[in-house]
Amino acid sequence: MKIKHETSERHVLTVLVDNESGILAKIAGLFTSRGYNIDSLTVADITDNHAVSRITIVTRGPPAQIDQIEAQLERLVPVHKVVDLTALGPHLERELALIKVAGTGEKRVEALRLADVFRARVVDSTTSSFVFELTGVPDKIDSFIGLMRELGLVEVGRTGIVGMMRGAEAA
Amino acid sequence: MSEERSGAEILVEGLVKQGVEFVFGYPGGAVLPIYDSLFGDERIRHILVRHEAGAAHAAEGYARSTGKPGVVLVTSGPGATNAMTGVADAFLDSIPLVVITGQVATNLIGSDAFQEADTVGISRHCTKHNYLVKDPAELAATIDEAFQIATTGRPGPVLIDIPKDVQVASATLHDGAPQRRNRYTPRTEGSADEIAQAIELIANAKAPVFYTGGGVVNSGPRATELLRELQAKTGAPLTTTLMGLGSFPADHPDWLGMLGMHGTYEANLAMNQADLIVCIGARFDDRVTGRLDAFAPNSTKIHIDIDRSSINKVVPVDLPIVGDCATVLAQLLEAWGKRKPADLSAWKARIDEWRTRDSLAFPKSDIEIMPQLAVQRLYELTKDRNPIISTEVGQHQMWAAQHYQFFEPNRWLTSGGLGTMGYGMPAAIGAQLGNPDDLVIDIAGDASIQMNIQEMGTATQYRLPIKVFILNNRWMGMVRQWQELTYESRYSQSYSDSLPDFVKLAEAYGWKGLRLENVSQLDDGIRAMIDHPGPVIVDCCVSDEANCFPMIPSGASHVEMILYGDTVAGTMDDEAKALV
Incomplete structure (x- = not known):
């Protein structure tokens, strides 16, 4: 007997939750205990009184499983609202990355030139290194990192995705 | 009037306010302050079990038989882990429990202290909700919310972990209802449109089956009455899951018996041949459906459930209605009005034929007890x-x-x-x-x-x-x-x-x-x-080799039942073995 795998879709979900202790463990644990995937997860509180946090989760699964994920998240008491941005329509996805590159001579110049093309900002520099700050869709960050690999990439830090619907309305 | 009370006293007052009659528990180091508060208090009767698993199951039995929440009180570490099987049991069967566990003092949490276990972590995925209370001032509202969450919506166990210093420290206990956050408001009613669609489907079905479950029992006695009323008005045959037994009288002519792995031949065949399945408070469990791709292949499916995550979890349905069984049944009855039941005589004649298989028959013996x-x-x-x-x-x-x-x-x-x-x-x-x-x-x-x-x-x-x-x-x-x-x-x-x-x-x-x-x-x-x-x-x-039939073997469909007297190969392919 062989284990079967189903084809899956990538979805970006935003989740509004009570900012209470253990909530992140609850959500992360829900994904592991029910066998769902997490590609990326970001969280930060978004209200003045720190009462509510917004979580953006990028997940992958067959369509029926994506629907289940939404339902299972909604079932948690501290969860107020779950929105599937991918299902809802045109939306933004942004990620921030810090990328450290070390090198001298032509490589260093080329790194700076490419950073300009990608609109990455230099947030730290020494005579032999840069730290770039880059925001954008994950693909853009991937390709920038790919280029830097040839030019002396030292270290990468990425935030994971934050998403939001386009247009005037709240999702 | 407000007064300073210890966390343990606030807990006991909170339980009394909720009308708790019995606490099923076992004392230990991390709950001694609570046990001291219970000492001599005649408003609550403490039932001393012999093992914490017993406390949780006893609370379940109390809850299931009375419709009231069961309350468990155990100590930290092994007390909590022993109780956890019962908590997980209550979670899967949607039994309302409030489980109070002692915890080591807040300054010791995380230090691998004596009888410390991460109770909140361990119980996270087998409770409906859980709390670690770090301030006695939060206790009254927490208890109030815990009872609300345990008993409303889809019922389930709620755990409150209380460190020992929080039991001893004092806070102001206010008279009147505690300030609760009212953040848990499950949806209980179906929409008018959903109800109208359901009525159309039921009225036009030639071969309908009501498939009902523990949700009808959990919803309270009124749901049972309404279910019987709706069945009488529509004439549809009815089967229940293991958890739904009792919600329909076993001597009723339209009673098919239990369905599923050890259900009756007529119940399973009716599910397989139905053109409409009305699932009320059940969840298409694997013991019920058998092989999924062969489950009720020609039927339209309506699913009424208070838990949105139960819908389309296993079997995709055509008309989901998220709501409380009693409320939705009342809506259906009202919408049905004075309609007459459809003529289901051809369908019932087929069912009667299946009944003649007498699937619960078993060999007789004059000496040995079957x-x-x-x-x-x-x-x-x-x-x-x-x-x-x-x-x-x-x-x-x-x-x-x-x-x-x-x-x-x-x-x-x-x-x-x-x-x-x-x-x-x-x-x-x-x-x-x-x-x-x-x-x-x-x-x-x-x-x-x-x-x-x-x-x-x-x-x-x-x-x-x-x-x-x-x-x-x-x-x-x-x-x-x-x-x-x-x-x-x-x-x-x-x-x-x-x-x-x-x-x-x-x-x-x-x-x-x-x-x-x-x-x-x-x-x-x-x-x-x-x-x-x-x-x-x-x-x-009893006879030591009697088997439980009928039986749908693992990985088989509703039409592939084994009855007494059938020859069974004694082997199974790997796909079926893996399903168990």
Whole structure:
């Protein structure tokens, strides 16, 4: 007997939750205990009184499983609202990355030139290194990192995705 | 008026405010302040169990038989981990529990202190919600919210972990209702459009089946009444899951019996051939559906459930209605109005043909007690007492479900979802406390009963006249049956060796013990059990190789049932073996 795998879709979900202790463990644990995937997860509180946090989760699964994920998240008491941005329509996805590159001579110049093309900002520099700050869709960050690999990439830090619907309305 | 009280006192006041009659618990280091507050308090009766798993199951039995939440109080570490099986059981069967666990003092949390366990972490995925309370000022509101969450929406266990210093420290206890956040507001009503669509589907179905579950019982007695009313108005045949037994009278002409793996032939065939399935408060569990791609292939499906995540989880449905069973049933009845039932005579004639298979039949014996016969006689001789029946898990549980007849909700206590051996006796203890004048019987197996046998002491201490009726076949019968049917009778570790003498055991605990060894002793033995005013163990020695049929083998569809007398290969392919 062989284990079967189903084809899956990538979805970006935003989740509004009570900012209470253990909530992140609850959500992360829900994904592991029910066998769902997490590609990326970001969280930060978004209200003045720190009462509510917004979580953006990028997940992958067959369509029926994506629907289940939404339902299972909604079932948690501290969860107020779950929105599937991918299902809802045109939306933004942004990620921030810090990328450290070390090198001298032509490589260093080329790194700076490419950073300009990608609109990455230099947030730290020494005579032999840069730290770039880059925001954008994950693909853009991937390709920038790919280029830097040839030019002396030292270290990468990425935030994971934050998403939001386009247009005037709240999702 | 407000006054300074300790966390432990605030907890006790909170429980009293919620109308708690019984707390099922076991003391230990991290709950000593709470036990001190309970000392001499006559408003709450503490039931001392012998093992924390017993406390959780007893609270479940109390909750299931009374409709009120069960309350558990255990200490940190092993107290909490021992109780966790019962908590997980309540989670899967949607039983309202509030579980209070002691925790080491806040400054010791995370230090691997004596009897420390990460109770909130361990219980995270087997509770509906859980809390670690770090300030006694939050206790009153937390308790209030915990009871609300446990008892509304889809019921379930809620755990409150209270560090020892929080029990000792003081806070202001205000009179009146605590300030709760009211953030939990489950949807209870179907939309008018959904109800109208459902009525159209029901009215036009040629071969409808109502498939109902534990949700109808959980929704309260009104849901049962409304279900019967809707069935009467529509004339549709009805089957229930294991958890739904009692919500429909077992002698009704449209009653199909239980469905699923050990359900009746007529119930499963009706599900397979139906053109409309109305699922009410059930969740298409794998024990019910059998092979998914062959489940009810030609039917339109309506699913009424209070938990949105139950819908489309296993089986995709055509019309989901998220709502409370009683509320939605009332909406359906109102929308049905004065319509006449459709002519279902052709459908019912087909069902009657399936009934003639007599799928619950079993071989007779003049000497040996057949376990099915034992349950049938138990039913006949106790039915006028309208008893509460609990079970353990295994063959005896299925025989009880098949051969005992249920007419009312809340009279049938069994571990359905988690399938916890050892559930039955503590559940009977909880049920007896909640229903002191009723006859409470645990139909048990010789293996299961040993999993919480220590609770005999609890029944003795509180003078609870529960009856434990053991169908003793000297095997873990269901395991043995599967090994016979799928592993060519290689009985790996399923023999119950070194069984205790249950009669002597009963006597050792101050119970009455009876042993029944052949058919001629059966009726008198059951009568003697009922007539004894105290707790009784009946060691009913039954045929040791009886199997529980009908049976849908793992990985098979509803039409591939095995009945008594069928030849079974004794092997199974890997795909089917993996399904179990």
